[in-house]
Amino acid sequence: MIGIDLxxxxxxxxxxxxxxxxxxxxxxxxxxxxxxxxHRNAAGFWAAKEACSKALGCGIGSECGFHDIILSKTPKGAPQITLIPSVRERFGIADISVSITHDGDYAIAVVALEKSHSL
Structure with a gap:
């Protein structure tokens, strides 16, 4: 499943x-x-959380809130997303990939989710 936000x-x-x-x-x-x-970083983080919620198919709301999506950085500085366990289990998510980019006046994020094979 894929989500994107700008x-x-x-x-x-x-x-x-x-x-x-x-x-x-x-x-x-x-x-x-x-x-x-x-503010460029903050915009990218906003877009990443929105893109993740869209990939889940629910948007930000009662099924998945902003604080249920956790952003961090790898040792090389790349963004990564973790879902709180209850959301990860509810949606059956096995893996998450995220990319954030900035161009001119915009920040864009794309999130790809992989479902668990057991579902």
Missing amino acids: IKIDRMKRFMERFGDRGLQKFLSDNEILLIKT
Whole structure:
């Protein structure tokens, strides 16, 4: 299953200027906020979480919220996604791949989910 999301970076810049860390806490954990260096990074993380929820087929809501999708970085700095166990089990997810890119005024993320063979 594949999900994609696009966000205008300036939208995240205005959001961060208006709400600061309190706003970031609406969709990021404290550990994720530590990884944010600029509004470009924050926009990419937003897009990745939205893309993941779209790949699950439910969007952000009661079945999967922003804090159910955990972003981190590999030792080489590549993004990675982990789902909380209850969401991973509910949707039968075996593996997750994510790619985030920034071009001009936009941040784009693509997430590919692989279902467990037992389902």
